[in-house]
Amino acid sequence: MEKTYGYAGKILRVNLSNQKIKNESTKEYANFVLGGRGINQWILYKEVKPGVWPFDPANRLIFGTGVLVGTAAPSAGRYTVASKNVFTGGVGSANSGGHFGPELKYAGYDHVIIQGRSRKPCYLWIDDDHVIIRDAEHLWGKTTWETDDLLREELGDDDIQIAGIGPAGENLVRAACIINNGSRAAGRCGLGAVMGSKNLKAVAVRGTSQINVAKPEEFMKIVEELWERILENEALKIYRKWGTPWIAEMGNKISNNPVRNFQDGYWDPKKVENTCAKKLMENYAVRRLSCFACPIPCSQYLKVTSGEFKDIEGEGFECTALKDFGYKLDVDDLPAIIKAHVLCGQYGLDVDNTAGVIAWAMECYEKGILTKGDTDGLELEWGNYDVVLELIRRITFREGFGDLLAEGSKRASGIVGKGSERYSMTIKGQELHETLRPLIGWAFGVVTSPRGGGHLRGAPICESPGISSEEGETFFGVSTAGDRKSYVGKAKLVSYFENFKAVVDCMNICYILTQWVSPYLINTEDLARLYSAATGQAMTAKELTKIGERVHNIEKAFNVREGMMRKDDMPPDRFFTPIKSGPGKGERLDDEKFEKMLSEYYELKGWDAQTGIPKRAKLEELGLTEVALELANLGKLI
Numbered sequence: 001m002e003k004t005y006g007y008a009g010k011i012l013r014v015n016l017s018n019q020k021i022k023n024e025s026t027k028e029y030a031n032f033v034l035g036g037r038g039i040n041q042w043i044l045y046k047e048v049k050p051g052v053w054p055f056d057p058a059n060r061l062i063f064g065t066g067v068l069v070g071t072a073a074p075s076a077g078r079y080t081v082a083s084k085n086v087f088t089g090g091v092g093s094a095n096s097g098g099h100f101g102p103e104l105k106y107a108g109y110d111h112v113i114i115q116g117r118s119r120k121p122c123y124l125w126i127d128d129d130h131v132i133i134r135d136a137e138h139l140w141g142k143t144t145w146e147t148d149d150l151l152r153e154e155l156g157d158d159d160i161q162i163a164g165i166g167p168a169g170e171n172l173v174r175a176a177c178i179i180n181n182g183s184r185a186a187g188r189c190g191l192g193a194v195m196g197s198k199n200l201k202a203v204a205v206r207g208t209s210q211i212n213v214a215k216p217e218e219f220m221k222i223v224e225e226l227w228e229r230i231l232e233n234e235a236l237k238i239y240r241k242w243g244t245p246w247i248a249e250m251g252n253k254i255s256n257n258p259v260r261n262f263q264d265g266y267w268d269p270k271k272v273e274n275t276c277a278k279k280l281m282e283n284y285a286v287r288r289l290s291c292f293a294c295p296i297p298c299s300q301y302l303k304v305t306s307g308e309f310k311d312i313e314g315e316g317f318e319c320t321a322l323k324d325f326g327y328k329l330d331v332d333d334l335p336a337i338i339k340a341h342v343l344c345g346q347y348g349l350d351v352d353n354t355a356g357v358i359a360w361a362m363e364c365y366e367k368g369i370l371t372k373g374d375t376d377g378l379e380l381e382w383g384n385y386d387v388v389l390e391l392i393r394r395i396t397f398r399e400g401f402g403d404l405l406a407e408g409s410k411r412a413s414g415i416v417g418k419g420s421e422r423y424s425m426t427i428k429g430q431e432l433h434e435t436l437r438p439l440i441g442w443a444f445g446v447v448t449s450p451r452g453g454g455h456l457r458g459a460p461i462c463e464s465p466g467i468s469s470e471e472g473e474t475f476f477g478v479s480t481a482g483d484r485k486s487y488v489g490k491a492k493l494v495s496y497f498e499n500f501k502a503v504v505d506c507m508n509i510c511y512i513l514t515q516w517v518s519p520y521l522i523n524t525e526d527l528a529r530l531y532s533a534a535t536g537q538a539m540t541a542k543e544l545t546k547i548g549e550r551v552h553n554i555e556k557a558f559n560v561r562e563g564m565m566r567k568d569d570m571p572p573d574r575f576f577t578p579i580k581s582g583p584g585k586g587e588r589l590d591d592e593k594f595e596k597m598l599s600e601y602y603e604l605k606g607w608d609a610q611t612g613i614p615k616r617a618k619l620e621e622l623g624l625t626e627v628a629l630e631l632a633n634l635g636k637l638i
Contacts, residue, residue, distance in 0.1 A: 005214035006067050006535035007035065012109045012131060014124060016198055017057055017116030021131050026110045031537075032623065034544075036066035037093060037505035038551040039111055040082035044091070045554050045627070047115075050561040050634070054084040054092075054190070055172065055197035057117040063104065063163070063203065064112075066508025070105040070211040072223050073530055074230055074522070075510035077102050077292025079163075079186070086174045086190030087353070087408055087430035088452040090559040094191050095456065096163075097291035098181035101508060103161035106207025118199040123164070125155065126205045136201040141167060143346040144179040151204050164202030165192045166348025168396045172196055173406040175353035175395065175431075183316030183345035184291075188430065189451055192348050214536030222529050226513075226522060230295050235465070235518040243298045244319040246277040248327060250464075254484070255584025256438045258328040260382055261359035262425050262574055265435055266582025271332035275322060280334060289315055294510060302338055309335040314342040320433055324355030329362065329388055336385035340392060347396040353408060356431025358391050360409035361401075363423045369416065376400040427453030428559075428568050436575040438584045439463045441481070441490040444597060445497065447571045450555040457501060457552075458494035461516055475519040487593045491601035502548035503527055550622045553614055556607070557627045560636050566612040569598060608638040 004026075011024040026039070033042045040062045052058050061083045068076040079101030085092035104112070107126050114124070121136040139147050144166045152158050162180060169176035169192035176192030177185045186192075213219045230236055238246065249272050251257050255265035273279075284304060290297035303313035312335065321341040325331055331340075344351050364370040365380035372379065376394075378387050378401065394402025404412050409424040409431060425432045430452030436443035445459030462472070463484040472481030476496050478489035497516065500523075504514055507527055514522040524541040531539045559568070571589065578588045599609045606618030616637055619628040631637040 003212060005212050006071075006531070008065070008105045008108050008110045008211065010109050011111040011113060012126070013113045013115075014131075014133070015116045016114065016118040016122065016133065016200065019133055021133070033551055033554070034067060034503070034506035034547050035110060036064050036069075036508040037080045037082070037095075037502065038547065040064040040080055041091065041093065041551055041554050041558070043111075043113060044082045044084075045558050048084055052084060054086040054089070054194055057115070057198070059084050059115075059194060061114040061191065061194050061198060061200070062111060063114075064508075065101045065105045065110050066506060067531060068507045068509055068534060070102040071213060071534060072220065072293060073507075073509060073534075074223065074226050075291060075294040075296075075513050076508065077294065078508040078510060079104065080505055080508060081178060081186045081191050083189070083191050083194045085430070085452060086193050087410065087426075088189075088428040088559075088564075090428065090452065090562045090564055091450050091555045092189035092191055092194070093451050093555070094177065094186035094188055095505065095508075096178070096180055096184045096186040097510060098184035099292050100161040100163050100180040100184075100205065102292050103205045103207050105211060106209050107205050108207065108209055112203065114198065114200065117197065121199050121201055123151070123202040123204060124200065126203065128206070128208055139201045140170060143167065144348050145182060145346050147202055148182070151202060155204065155206075157206055160204050160206050162202050162204045164348070165195050166346060166396070168348045169193055169196035170201075171396065171398050171406070173349070173395060173398065174408045174411075175350050175357065175406070176348050177350040179345055179348050183314050183342070185316070185345070185350060187350035188352065188454060190353070192350075213534050215533045219530065219533035222526070222533060226526060227295055230513055230521065233518055233521060236296055236512070236521070239298045239512060239517075240296050242277040242281065243300055243317075245280055245317065245322050247319040248272075248322045249276050251435070253583060254438045255579045255582035255587065256435050258323055258359075258433070258435050260330050261328060261363045261423060262432070262435060263363070264581055265437060265579040265584055267327050268332075271330075274332040275326050275334050275337065280317075284334065284338065286313075291510065294513070296512065298512065304335045304338060307335055309339045312339050312342055314338070314345055316345065317341050321351050324351045324433065325388065328355050328359045330382035331385045331388060332383070333385055336389070340385070340388060343389065343392050347392070349392065349396065352433040353431045354392060354395060356425060356433070357395070357405045357409045357412065358388060360413065360420070360423050360425070361391070361405060364416070364420045367423070369418045369420045374401065422573065425572050425574065427571065428564065432572070434459070436571055437579055437587050437589055439484045440487055440589075441484075441493050443571065443575070443589060444490055444594070444601070445494040448494065448569045448598075448601065450552070450559055456511065458498035460493050460497050462519065467519060471519055475515065485587075487590070487597050491597050491604055495601065495604050498552050499545050499548035500524060502551040503544050506547065506551065507531070546622070550624065553619065553622055553624060554627070556614055557619070557624070557631060560613050560631060561634060566598070566602075566610065569612055570594075611638060613638055
């Protein structure tokens with residue numbers, strides 16, 4: 001193959017049904033959708049047709065690296081997974097850090113497309129150019145940690161990188177995710193269950209090649225400049241010191257937490273103190289860890305050395321785990337929360353979706369909709385961490401009451417009925433992690449996310465620290481960007497970050513090092529410079545932004561094919577009711593203003609304001625004429 005720069009140059013296609021393996025060129029996709037999430041979603045759109053069941057062999061599971069992955073660019077070590085979403089039936093996308101992504105690229109592959117279904121459990125072994133589907137019956141039923149150990153021993157190499165599923169994925173639990181490096185999760189959307197439906201236990205990779213950079217001196221000059229900017233940034237000094245768990249206690253200052261299934265936004269200050277980042281670091285942190293090529297070691301390896309959960313240990317503990325198993329379930333025991341997080345890593349469960357369905361069940365129990373007769377005799381009381389840990393196990397193995405919860409709260413509430421639907425806090429059918437009332441732009445970005453809730457699309461952080469009006473205007477063209485209560489300009493702000501973060505995911509670097517966290521960090525101009533130096537192909541910030549917009553419209557079109565419209569871009573009714581206590585008491589989303597903001601957003605995007613469907617002119621402007629034709633043939637295009 002011709003020498004490539006920035007990219008590995010190849011896409012690996014694996015058909016598990018007929019055991020056929022072949023290589024394709026990355027080149028045909030690169031200029032159009034760049035890489036990483038972009039290539040993943042374009043392949044998904046083209047190859048997975050409307051109505052295909054997520055667990056159908058015809059569904060695809062696509063692993064993608066990114067243009068910068070494996071280079072010296074700051075934090076260029078993430079990977080993205082795409083498939084049909086088991087919660088929403090629409091687009092599914094997950095992203096993870098650690099070291100798996102670079103290893104895959106060093107093996108010579110930008111992407112791996114997996115289709116079909118193996119007749120028996122298997123794993124994929126990628127050893128540079130040598131690729132083989134191997135038997136995994138001896139691994140079936142093992143945790144992700146056990147699988148890692150067994151594969152490294154079997155293949156005789158401790159440096160192998162593995163992305164795999166635990167028992168949750170094998171049992172098609174909808175909250176199942178893909179785990180690498182012990183606790184690094186490609187979470188959300190149930191992609192671990194898709195992997196399990198294909199009888200694929202793991203993808204193990206060893207790569208010994210390198211990534212060629214077209215202009216190495218220029219590239220390293222940019223890298224050094226960015227490292228200096230990152231290390232001097234005040235916002236990142238906080239991440240370096242505390243990781244992300246500090247975000248939860250900061251959120252309490254504006255009643256921005258998911259207390260007892262979002263019934264309130266403010267948690268008892270004593271409980272916040274019991275679970276604060278300072279106590280986590282002082283009592284349980286053993287050492288700091290970082291992902292590939294990252295200057296910010298924001299992860300800690302935790303170990304409980306005494307008490308009921310003595311010797312529980314693991315890494316990758318983020319504010320999501322603390323909010324999910326602490327605030328959301330009213331558990332203020334740090335060792336128990338750490339245990340819940342570790343169990344999810346071992347079983348292969350996404351913490352947001354797992355805690356979300358447990359919170360639904362606890363509120364239904366509180367309201368008398370569920371009784372001990374329904375819950376196998378378990379008392380689903382807030383704060384009862386023994387019950388939480390037992391439910392995690394039962395969900396994983398679909399045991400008893402856990403079999404219902406394994407379907408997620410949207411489906412479970414449809415089965416239970418009795419008004420339980422109103423306690424299912426989901427967006428497009430997927431459990432919600434984020435609180436929505438105190439931060440208007442954040443809420444809007446979460447709700448409109450194509451993958452079904454989540455802050456890793458258009459949700460802006462800049463409202464929380466409250467940047468100045470001058471900064472908002474200068475960096476984002478929105479003077480109200482830092483005003484968390486304002487609806488003005490937030491549609492434009494969210495649209496900006498949707499396009500920007502799509503580009504970041506095509507490069508597959510970490511959001512924390514970008515202007516998502518601070519306007520002074522890595523921006524689109526920086527990414528254009530890195531791309532140009534890495535690939536040797538000139539690229540402007542404006543051109544990158546257009547590609548980001550194209551990727552977002554592809555995801556939107558995928559959802560439109562599956563019947564999603566304007567009604568699916570609305571939050572649960574609970575968020576239109578006031579916060580009950582704390583500094584944010586009385587705050588809520590205004591339904592009329594939210595609807596108006598949604599119409600403004602659709603118009604800015606070039607989508608129909610009544611339906612939320614992209615217009616033909618916008619799709620053609622983005623080079624998506626074939627998408628427009630398909631939507632028209634399906635009767636979806638206005």
